[in-house]
Every structure is written in C-alpha cells, then in structure tokens.
Amino acid sequence: MSAGRATAIVGVGYSPIYREKGIDSRPLASQAAKDAIADAGLTATEIDGIFEYPGLPNEISITMQRMLGIKNLASFGDYASSGPSGMAAALGAHMAVASGACDVALVYRSISREWGQQSGQVHFPPAEGPSQYQLPYGVAGAVIPVMGMKKQRRFAELGGSEEDYGHISVNARKWSALNERAALRDPITMDDYLSSRFVAEPLRLLDCDYPITGACAIIITTAERAAGLKQKPVLIDSTSLGTGSRPDWTFTDDFIFGGTREASDLLWKRSSVTPADVDVAQLYDGFTHIAISWVEALGLCGIGEFGDWVDGGKTIGPGGSMPMNTTGGQLAEGRMHGLSFVAEAVLQLRGQAGARQVPDANVSVVANAHGPQCGAMVLTT
Amino acid sequence: MPVPDRYSAFYWGHAAEGKLAIQGFEGSDHVQYPPNAVAETPDVDGAPIPVVAAGTGVLYAYTVLHQAFHPAWADSLPYVIGLTELTDHPGIRILTNIVEVDRAKLRSGMPVEVTFEDRGTMRLPQFRPVETGDRA
Known part of the structure; x- marks a missing residue:
C-alpha cells in the first residue's frame, strides 16, 4: 500500500471521438473535464489540482484552468512524453492528493489525430543526438520499426504464433461493438488480421492502434472525501512505474518486455490483492505486443x-x-493514449459499463505504455 | 546522414577508416553503445576511449520495413533493420540495416559481419550475413 492519504477516482468524463482531422481538441478537453466534474457531483470551483500529459504547449494544465474558470490551483503538473502515457498524469494527481498538495485533482488527456499520426510527419530534423544511431538506417515513424523487431524477437525467444497477436486485435472489435463511443466497431476475423498488410514485418497494420481526436478526464480525491460524493468510490489500491535496466526503446537490456516486469513486480508488492483477484484488465494496446507483454509481466x-x-x-x-x-482499447475505441483505460476500469468497477459490463467486477488492473516508460495501477471497490 | 557530436565523433571517424569501434573508458573494461557523455555504470570515471570491435556478431532482432516513415526511404522499400549483438562484446547491440541478405533467410542468431556503406562524405557501418550462401 502507498504511504499518505488513501485516494479514489470519483469522476469520469469523455468527449466524443472523431476520426476526422482538423478538429480543435481544446473544446473536447474542456467538455471531458466538465463531464468528469459533473459525474463526480462536484463543481469546477472545488478543483484545486490539474494534471495532464504530455505537456504540449497549447494544452497545459493552466490552459485547462482558464477554460474552466478556476481561480487558483494548489498543485498542477504537466507530465512530459517520457512518462507512461495518460497514466503519467493520473499517477501525478494520485501522489499530489495522497501527499496533501491538493485535495481534488482533475486529470485529462486530449489528443489530436494530426499529432498522433506519426506517418503524417512533415518536419524531418537532422540525425543528431540519439537519432544519429537510428535515422540514417531508416528508423522513422516513432517506435513502429522497433515494435516490429520486438514482435520478431518474441517469436524467436519465446515462440508463439501470429494468431497470439491476432487475438488481441480481434478481441478489440468484439468489445468495441458494445461501445457506442468507439471509432472502429465493425468486427474483424483472424483471417482479416492475418491478411492485414505488414508495416514493419512481422508487425501488421492491425497490430497498431487507431489515431483519433478526442479527450478523456478523471477526478481523483481522498478516499475520505470520496465516501460523501455522488458515485461509488473506486479506490487506488496500488501504483507503480517501471523503466527497466538501461532504459530505452531500442538499446535496452530487456528488449521484449521493457520495464513492464519491474512495474508489475512493484505493483503487486504494494497491492492488497493478487493477480488471481483481478476481474477485468485494461492493458495498453497501442501495439498488440504491448498488451501481450503486460499480460505476462503482470502474472495473469x-x-x-x-x-x-x-x-x-x-x-x-x-x-x-x-x-x-472492454472499450475496444486503442485498437478499436481509438488512440486516447492511456487515460481511457483508467476511465473504463472505473466504469466497470462501478457497474456502469452498460452492454460491456463485466459481472461482479471489484478489482481491475490497468497498465500503460511499454519500454522505458511503464506505469500500472490496481483499482478496487 | 548522421550528425556526429563530441561523444560520437570517434564512432563515425573509425567507420570512415573501415573499423567498428564502441565506447570504452580508461582504466575500465566497461563498454557501451550508443556512446554517452559518461559511463553508464557506477565507479567508472575514466575518460571515454574508442574500443575497436572485431566486427562480427549474431543477429538479435530484425524487421522488414514495408512503409516509409521518412521520404528519403520511399524508394528503398522493403528494407531490413536489425540489431546485431557483437561476438566480442555480449550485450552490446548495434542497429544497422542488414544488407546483402536473402530476406527469406533472416533469422535471430544468424552470424553477421560488419561492412561499410559510403554515404556522401561519410561511411556507415552495416551488417551482412557471414555465409556467402545467405546473401542475396
């Protein structure tokens, strides 16, 4: 268990999700935040902390503060892209509330398809610094080539089949069919997966998540305060980060798992429950390889x-x-970049997930990212 | 084209002479790749020095790019990117293209050796299969 005040997630909000380009994500971020505040039964004036990821200049936490008309913040944090996706901001908010730095923290992640779509990159900086060892060899498109290598190395070292990966991809559409918010709701078959084109062979198109424009927000406060609020509180039972030894996406010691194993070990060491107690899992699927890594690292x-x-x-x-x-993840609901896994775990543990509700869900494990920037949480009711 | 800096100048300089060198430190057996400003291990404070490697290794992992994410590579598709673990420095993995290879014969563990590609005013280390029979 973590030190400090016990914390809980008490509000969840989403904007609509768009596949179109050219949509300003700021009004969407504001909408998601207001929905999360209303969901908690709070008003914006009660928010005294704001935390966001990944610290883009036009969408930092004080941008949100202005949009919500909040007079002052006791604490705030803009988490750099080196952290575990949207969960980086949630972990920051959790620590701020646990420590007493603030009492009611808003966490959000808004994302624009333009920014998320690396292949749409139009600026190509010279191969200097760390990129001098990769870009001259055609390593571009963020982590896509290295994710292809990780999938290949997993086959070589641990065995398994293409179908293993395909099950993650097919599963996403089973769930997204039950999620009206999801960007991709048509079912796919294993044949669809196995015939999808190679991007960085053996990495296929359907191993990759789907870029969208949208926003997601949650509210974190003390467990004590949560008890008097509108929704059934969802407690943050334990949290962890993991980087692994010689942290890097490419030049690292644990090439297949990154820091997922270290993060998982720490998570369970700190938790009041065990992997056997988990009722529903929300594991980052920016690439299918990441989700498989977490399943094994977490000991499922x-x-x-x-x-x-x-x-x-x-x-x-x-x-x-x-x-x-259970939302369809980033493969099907869309690449909300991490925080939506936390939000969905909350809805599941409240019993408010509608058609996709898992019966009697009391414990959820949530994990974000991979490589040198892993983060995880156990949520309980 | 790589842009050498104060810590990598030796790497590209050795490559220009047809040698593969990794970063070591005076008074220590510690080596590392890519080069860094300091040794990535406690208790090694010596100045960085080049350590010439044999240039042989085994292919650790690879991918075949079918989509170019940089316009300079659009005409090269498909191409192979691989991590080679050096025979004489276990744990050190160098990223290059895997050249002169029959893609159907790519496999983790295949023996590879360094070769050098002229690019503009520079030479880039690349790896290729050791057995002639595995080459395209």
Missing part, C-alpha cells in the same frame, strides 16, 4: 504462455475469465 499467465492462456481469444472476450480492454 506465465512468461511465454500467452498463446495457451488466451485460449483462442475466449479468455479475454465478453464472458471470458479475464475480460480485457
């Missing part, structure tokens, strides 16, 4: 055992023993 199955564990996809689908990524 053994290392290299994902293929058997997933049981043809049954384990992680609706009605399965470990329902996973």
Whole structure:
C-alpha cells in the first residue's frame, strides 16, 4: 500500500471521438473535464489540482484552468512524453492528493489525430543526438520499426504464433461493438488480421492502434472525501512505474518486455490483492505486443504462455475469465493514449459499463505504455 | 546522414577508416553503445576511449520495413533493420540495416559481419550475413 492519504477516482468524463482531422481538441478537453466534474457531483470551483500529459504547449494544465474558470490551483503538473502515457498524469494527481498538495485533482488527456499520426510527419530534423544511431538506417515513424523487431524477437525467444497477436486485435472489435463511443466497431476475423498488410514485418497494420481526436478526464480525491460524493468510490489500491535496466526503446537490456516486469513486480508488492483477484484488465494496446507483454509481466499467465492462456481469444472476450480492454482499447475505441483505460476500469468497477459490463467486477488492473516508460495501477471497490 | 557530436565523433571517424569501434573508458573494461557523455555504470570515471570491435556478431532482432516513415526511404522499400549483438562484446547491440541478405533467410542468431556503406562524405557501418550462401 502507498504511504499518505488513501485516494479514489470519483469522476469520469469523455468527449466524443472523431476520426476526422482538423478538429480543435481544446473544446473536447474542456467538455471531458466538465463531464468528469459533473459525474463526480462536484463543481469546477472545488478543483484545486490539474494534471495532464504530455505537456504540449497549447494544452497545459493552466490552459485547462482558464477554460474552466478556476481561480487558483494548489498543485498542477504537466507530465512530459517520457512518462507512461495518460497514466503519467493520473499517477501525478494520485501522489499530489495522497501527499496533501491538493485535495481534488482533475486529470485529462486530449489528443489530436494530426499529432498522433506519426506517418503524417512533415518536419524531418537532422540525425543528431540519439537519432544519429537510428535515422540514417531508416528508423522513422516513432517506435513502429522497433515494435516490429520486438514482435520478431518474441517469436524467436519465446515462440508463439501470429494468431497470439491476432487475438488481441480481434478481441478489440468484439468489445468495441458494445461501445457506442468507439471509432472502429465493425468486427474483424483472424483471417482479416492475418491478411492485414505488414508495416514493419512481422508487425501488421492491425497490430497498431487507431489515431483519433478526442479527450478523456478523471477526478481523483481522498478516499475520505470520496465516501460523501455522488458515485461509488473506486479506490487506488496500488501504483507503480517501471523503466527497466538501461532504459530505452531500442538499446535496452530487456528488449521484449521493457520495464513492464519491474512495474508489475512493484505493483503487486504494494497491492492488497493478487493477480488471481483481478476481474477485468485494461492493458495498453497501442501495439498488440504491448498488451501481450503486460499480460505476462503482470502474472495473469506465465512468461511465454500467452498463446495457451488466451485460449483462442475466449479468455479475454465478453464472458471470458479475464475480460480485457472492454472499450475496444486503442485498437478499436481509438488512440486516447492511456487515460481511457483508467476511465473504463472505473466504469466497470462501478457497474456502469452498460452492454460491456463485466459481472461482479471489484478489482481491475490497468497498465500503460511499454519500454522505458511503464506505469500500472490496481483499482478496487 | 548522421550528425556526429563530441561523444560520437570517434564512432563515425573509425567507420570512415573501415573499423567498428564502441565506447570504452580508461582504466575500465566497461563498454557501451550508443556512446554517452559518461559511463553508464557506477565507479567508472575514466575518460571515454574508442574500443575497436572485431566486427562480427549474431543477429538479435530484425524487421522488414514495408512503409516509409521518412521520404528519403520511399524508394528503398522493403528494407531490413536489425540489431546485431557483437561476438566480442555480449550485450552490446548495434542497429544497422542488414544488407546483402536473402530476406527469406533472416533469422535471430544468424552470424553477421560488419561492412561499410559510403554515404556522401561519410561511411556507415552495416551488417551482412557471414555465409556467402545467405546473401542475396
């Protein structure tokens, strides 16, 4: 268990999700924030902390403060892109509330398809600094080439099949069919997965998440305050970060898992529950390789055992023993970049997930990112 | 084209002479790649020095790019990117293209050796399969 005041997530808000380009994400961020505040039964004047990721100049926390007309903040944080996606800001808010730096923290992640779509890059800086060892060899498009290598190395070292990866992709659409907010709701088959084009072979197009424009927000306060608010409180049971040794996406010691194993070990060491207690899992699927890494790192199955564990996809689908990524994740709901996994875990533990509700969900594990920037949380009711 | 800096000048300088060198430190056996401003290990304070490597290794991981994310590479598709673990420095992995290779024969663990590609005024280390039979 973490030191300091016990914390809880008491509000969740979303903007609509857009596939179109050219939409300003700031009004969407404001809308998601206002929805989360209203969902908690609070007013904006009660927010005294704002935390966001990834610190883009036009959408920092004081930008949000202005949009909400909040007079002053006791604490705020703009978390750089080196952190575990949207969860970086949630972990910052959790620490601020636990420590007493603030009492009611708003966390948001808004994302524009333009920014998220690396292939749409139009500026190509020279190959200096760390990129001098990669860009001259055609390593561009963010982590896509290295993610291809990680998938290949996993096959070489741990075995498994293309279908293992395909189950993550097919599963996303099973769940997104039940999620009206999702960008991609048409079901896909294993054949669709296996015939999707290679981007960085063996990485396929359907191993990659889907860029969208949208925003997501949550509210974190003390467990004590949460008890008197509108919604059933969802407690932050434990949190962790993990970087791994010689942290880097490419030149690192644990090439397949990055820091997921260290983050997982720390998470369970600090938690009041165990992997066997998890009712629903929300594991980052920016690439399918990341989700498989987390399943094994978190001990939901053994290392290299994902293929058997997933049981043809049954384990992680609706009605399965470990329902996973119940919004459709970033592969299907859209690349909300991390925070939406936290938000969905909250809705599941409240019993408010509608058609995709997992029965009797009391414990959820949430994980974000991979490589040198891993983060995880256990949420309980 | 790589842009050398004060810590990497030796790497590209050795490459220009047809040598693969990684970063070591005076008074220590510690080596690392990519080069850094300091040794990435406690208790090593010596000045950085080049350590010439044998130039042989095994392919650790690879990918075949089918989509160019940089316009300079659009005409090169598909191309192979790989991490080579050096035979004489286990744990040190160098990223290059894997050249002169039959893509159907790519596999983790295949023996590879360094070769050098002229690019503009520079030479870039690349790796290729050791067995002639594996080359395209």
